[in-house]
Amino acid sequence: MSRSKKQGSDASEESRREGSKRRKKGHNGEVRMARMFREQTIFKNCKTTRVASRLLDNCSIDLAYIPVRVQVKTGAHKGMNVAAELEKVRVQCNLQLPEDAPEQKQPVVLIHLRSGPSGKKKSPYLSLATMTVEDFIQLFNLAYPDNKNKMP
Secondary structure: OOHHHHHHHHHHHHHHHHHHHHHHHHHHHHHHHHHHHHHHOOOOOOEEHHHHOHHHHHOOOOEEOOOOEEEEEEOOOOOOOHHHHHHHHHHHHHHHOOOOOHHHHOOEEEEEEOOOOOOOOOOHHHEEEEOOHHHHHHHHHHHOOOOOOOOO
16 A cells, blocks of 8 residues: 555544544533433433434434423534524424424523633533523523513
8 A cells, every 4th residue: 555545544544533532522411411400400301312312313402301402512612603503403403393393492502511721620611501592581481480570
């Protein structure tokens, strides 16, 4: 085998390994968030959609059995267009789910789990949840259905 073909082969192998690392990191982030929802909320049945529902997974929803559509991202994702990621979930749901599916009415949340510098204490500001203002208001109304105009 010529040297250039061997170098090309090494590069594609390295690219495959990087892709595998990214997939594993993404899956681990989803599992971590599902565990967090089970342990810290009333949603004790929360599971990743990889386990619970292929259809929801195809809609870019990462967590099942909770009242919001969650997309989990892990790592730096420099240049990530958050608005496009939120819209992708809505578009995929519109394409793949019936109009009356409960998921169609749920708010969409992007949870971005970033890792900080190694060896330093992790800041809570490295893990963020992002949503549209419209969905934020909808979430408030879900949390306080009888008190829409009253503070708790």
